[in-house]
Amino acid sequence: MTDDNQPRTDGGTATALPGDSHDDDHLPPRWSLKRWLVTTNHKDVGLLYLATAMFFLVFGGVLALLIRAQMWSPRAPGTGVLSAMAYNQAVSLHGLIMVFWFISPFATGFANYIVPLQIGAEDLAFPRLNALSYWLYLASGILVFASFFQGSSFAGGWTLYAPLNIPAFMPSIGATTTVFAIVVFCASITVGGVNFLTTIHRMRAPGLTMRSLPLFTWSWLLTAWMMLLAFAALLAAVMILLSDRMLGTTYFAATTAGGSVLWTHLFWFFGHPEVYIVFFPALGAMAEIFQTFSGNRIVGRKWFIVSMVLVALQSFIVWMHHMFLTSINLEVKTLFMATTIGISLPFDLMVFALIYTLIKGRIRWDTPMLYAFGALVLFIVGGITGVFLGAVVLDYEFRGTYWVVAHFHYVMVSGVTGLIAGLFYWFPKMTGKTYDEFLGKLSFAVYFTGFNLLYFPLFLAWGTPRRVFAYRPEYVGWHRLASVGAVILGIAFLLIIYNLAKSIVAGDDAAANPWPYSTTAEWAVASPPPIENFPGKPSYVSGSLEFLDDDATAAAAADGGTAATDGGHAALESGHGDDVHVDHASYWPVTIGLFTLVTALGLSGLQVGSYPSGLEGLFYQGASVLGVVGLLGSITAMGYENFTAHEGGLGEAWPFEGVENTKMGMWVFLASDVVLFGAFIGAAIFLRVAYGWTQWHPIPHNPIPGLVNTYLLLTSSFTVILALVAAQKRSRKGVVASLTLTFLLGLGFLANKAIEWVVLFSEGTGLDSSVRASTYYLTTGLHMGHVIAGLLVTAYLIWRAWNGAYTDGNDETLEYFGLYWHFVDIVWLFLFPLFYIV
Amino acid sequence: MARTKLYTGIYVALFVIATMQVAVEQIGLLESSYMLALGLITVFSLVKAVVVAGYFQHLVWEPRSVTYVMLLGFVGFLALTVAASYSIL
């Protein structure tokens, strides 16, 4: 994270740096493969996301068809298209791929392309990090693909319930790779979330206040907030799972009290917000399309936004409604039943708002409107059948049956339908071509028929348990109907893909604004938009969108008063200026993605502390080493690369005026890290409660070595502060000395910890000795990982400081590193008492 | 920088609180009155965290929104931990 700060703040002023060149702001042409590898432009990255997500749609769709083929008849043991294990893999990976590698990235593709245009930004705040999130996403997708060839992919359902997910019950290396893929995917989401939140909060055009943000951008803003926090919890869950699989901790072992229930808590704490993470972008797209194609502004816009905010907040307090049949108590069931009703109400309002928007409209039934309207119908069915599940007594019977399957497909795939609407809506903008309207309408007819033929019979066959292929013969008819529907829905997707592919090659050129009554800024620029998006500085100050030249913008911003606090940064602003060029190309994101893939592939071979024997083991070990070395090298190189991006805070930046982009990015990242550590600590506390709080004693015999480490970390925090003070006094020696001291103190912390662990190991207390030992080693180990990462950055900073950086007035990097380091310190302030004293 | 004195004072205070935290254990308060000791230790940790975040990370001088972002993460942690632990009591 911190490495990315350096070039940005240097941009424009630190011309003495080596490698400083503005030659690469011209990207290779679109037909060149190189362009797509090095691009950091938000529109290119958006297209990469969309194309890759479509590939995973086909992948997940093929798995779905395999499931439906198996369900054609109730299968006797050993018969059918798939073996039992193949079937389990198909259902698990269908779910995982559709949720993680299709829907969310598909929405991310639109967000990448459209959100900066809608808010009047020329790119995202951190273009290279944006490219990096794409490459991490692709790396994670390739890992999923690879997992099928490593024995067996994950076969325990997309919910990965414990303890089926541990090696004792699922020993294949492929299963580890699948989990690792989710870890990498979480990293991609976190990087992307930080980027979008900084961008949307800080890079809006003057006059575009939060209240007047377009609804698609609003929906994505809330999606990004939910992603940031929910995926941090998932990251904790899958990291703990990986630790159980690779290192041999025993969090989820069948013998661990509370272990299985812990998984359900961690997973669903993420899992329920995930439903809205998937659905919100579609809702935003539907809102835009309803407005454009009915020629009306949305009814109750303010309340629509309030509803979305409420849902985003409430989504974090409903997770236990997925757990009504576990051993949770009646009081908590009652509470979560109430919150579940609560979260349905804002949705009612949003649905009605969309419907009332049609009234007195001039509704044009172009393909996007057909899909958006269809999506709303499907969502209503999904919503009503969801109310059944909110009644706990009914949920008791529906749990684990096809009622749930049918319900969430109506909800999730109605989201897909809304995004398909968006695909047709924005296709002319993104490609500059017009799609075939007849084929589009035809595809909708096929799609809507296929959808309902596929999912509605599943309500009627709801007595079927989930994820089985032997079911009561009375349901054969419904399941066959569903299988036929699946084929039809598949054909609809092929029609969509054919239509769009054909149109890209041979479609008519699209106008800048093909849709009457559209209002948002993306329609005010050419199709496709030029690399810098706008012909001038976009501004809404006058009450409607204008493109101003630079001087006028500065005046307008000053009038608005919002940019005043950022005055100091105005000189760094770039884009249309004469002497500053922003960059669009970097090799490092794709390189980091590649080495992440190699690292993950290598480490996946690690099973409960050891690699496989022979050549196979050699391969995994080699890949691990190569990957880690490559990762360290490429991250350093990216940190050192001089890359200029757009600065924020020139227009609307509420509520983060005066918090420079990189600083805000750092804070947002730290908020996600709070949840990550929070989930680890929460897991330890939960397991301790399940075990019996007072029967559980600290693993270290004596808190004094821990206290010494507390002193060391506190002192190192202090020396980081001194480094910043020295930088402000322009004292190179002071900076180098303080940072070196920080480094040594951190090293001391690690050495002390190492001694503690060696002693514990020699006494026979290993990671797998008890769940008590597992939580101690893993939680403090995660913290140690943070310390090590911090020390690597410190070493880099010392080297840069020695060469004269940071004492030239650009000391932000030191400040932002300090934020991270103090955070690591704060975490220890909680870990120390929890694992050493009480 | 005039704040150096302030930073030094805070550093000393943190050092002292950390020591007091362990002192609670060393004098045997955990054995004699567990809940009181647990409460004290938690409060000490919270105070240290707030001070580090407030001054070393200069949250007191930033727009309040940054603090709220961090609190959002912290509330998420509390919701998960408290509700999950309560659910199995």
Added chain:
Amino acid sequence: MIPDSTAASVLQSGLVPQGTRVQVFSEIYWVFLGLGTLVGAVVIGYMLYNAYKYSYQGGVDEEERPKLGEVPTGGGKGKKLFLSLGLSAIIVISLIAWTYGTLLFVEGQTGEQGVDVQVEGYQFGWNFYYLDDGGDDYTGVNTTNELRVPVDTQINLQVTSDDVFHNFGIPQLKVKTDAIPGETTETWFEASDTGNYTAHCYELCGQGHSYMDAEVIVMEEDEFQDWYDSQNASTNNESAANVAAAGV
């Protein structure tokens, strides 16, 4: 939480569905299905009506339409919006609140009377251990993949797992609960008719998940007693034999 006395009075009012789980489920399910269908039909019908009525047909346009580049704002009709929200809130909240009474009834029913059985899931089958009257101690009678119970009697299940996460459910008797290793969940059911039923596993548990069934045989009270006594006797004989074999 609703105080016990209030809960009791609500339960006795006759408003709240009570009885076997089959009865309460079907009563609530049909009410939900009826109302759900009605609401769905009204809302979707209204959507289609407006979609048809306001379709573009050319002609003079009297409305002020959105323009490209305007600052996004909303249209009116706020009152109508909140009226609809209020109506839907009343329906949803009253429906769920109504079923909450049944939830209290269902949850309050466990373990007070009837036959107690411990159910243990394993990959891939079910063990049933019959417990004594209090539901505390194992009587020595056990079966595998076959649960025999008397008709018209409350059967209390204490469900757990020997290995992974399973879920025990008998769909026709509308009973279901998670089988979690290291945890015990409690539930109950009552069969009104003798006959054979099937229990399934409702949580993906591995290779044999699809076939992880158990037969549930509901017998007349006296038949069940005969069967139980014979099992008990053979268990006792076995343990006697074991004791003898051990040479004590």
